[in-house]
Amino acid sequence: xxxxxxxxxxxxxxxxxxxxxxxxxxxxxxxxxxxxxxxxxxxxxxxxxxxxxxxxxxxxxxxxxxxxxxxxxxxxxxxxxxxxxxxxxxxxxxxxxxxxxxxxxxxxxxxxxxxxxxxxxxxxxxxxxxxxxxxxxxx
Numbered sequence: 001x002x003x004x005x006x007x008x009x010x011x012x013x014x015x016x017x018x019x020x021x022x023x024x025x026x027x028x029x030x031x032x033x034x035x036x037x038x039x040x041x042x043x044x045x046x047x048x049x050x051x052x053x054x055x056x057x058x059x060x061x062x063x064x065x066x067x068x069x070x071x072x073x074x075x076x077x078x079x080x081x082x083x084x085x086x087x088x089x090x091x092x093x094x095x096x097x098x099x100x101x102x103x104x105x106x107x108x109x110x111x112x113x114x115x116x117x118x119x120x121x122x123x124x125x126x127x128x129x130x131x132x133x134x135x136x137x138x139x
Contacts, residue, residue, distance in 0.1 A: 001027075001049055002070040007109040008134055011063055011071065014052070016133045018060045020045055023052055062132040071129045073111060078129050083115040084122035110134065 003012035010016050013026040023045065024030055031045035031052070042054035049069035055061040065071045071078045076089045083103065090097055090106055090113070098105040101120075103113040114128035 001068075002072065003050075003065060004072045005109070005111060005129075005131055007111070010060075011065070011131045014050075014060065014063055016060050016062075016131075019058055020052070020054065023060060062130055062136055065129045065131070066127060069129075073109070073129075078113065078126050080125045082123045083113070083118045083126055086113055086126055087118075087122070105137070107137070110136075 001012070003014070005011045008016070010018075014023055018026075020031070027047065029047055031047050033043040033045060036044050036051075036053075041056060042058060044054070045052040049065060049067075051064045052060055053062040053064070065079060067079055069079060074089065074093060076086070078086055087097075087099075087104060090104060094106045094108040096108065098107070101118065103115050103118045103126075105112040110132050112130040112132065113126055114130070115124050115126050117124050
């Protein structure tokens with residue numbers, strides 16, 4: 001499946017703020033459900049290409065994509081591409097990127113990129129893309 005990121009709106013047919021039932025309907029698929037952390041208030045929906053995270057009152061607050069999803073940002077495919085190439089794309093649009101050992105976060109666009117060894121091995125491929133709502137990282 002292909003998902004075009006719309007910053008702070010969603011990706012593809014999945015919109016932030018949707019319920020689990022609405023997401024199942026637009027994806028025409030039923031997820032498996034699990035709690036990522038013991039103290040999570042809501043279960044996570046697990047599809048074969050993404051996990052959906054919820055907050056009160058049971059609405060989507062973030063979408064975590066991984067293979068086999070095709071995720072696009074500004075017409076650039078992300079998953080499976082070398083971290084260094086994806087970093088260049090994001091730096092073109094967001095000069096205030098937050099970089100760490102495992103990837104980057106763009107608060108300007110509501111996107112985090114995960115490559116487990118991004119700092120050590122920048123040619124390694126992107127394994128995950130998180131699309132999140134405003135305030136998701138405010139704790």
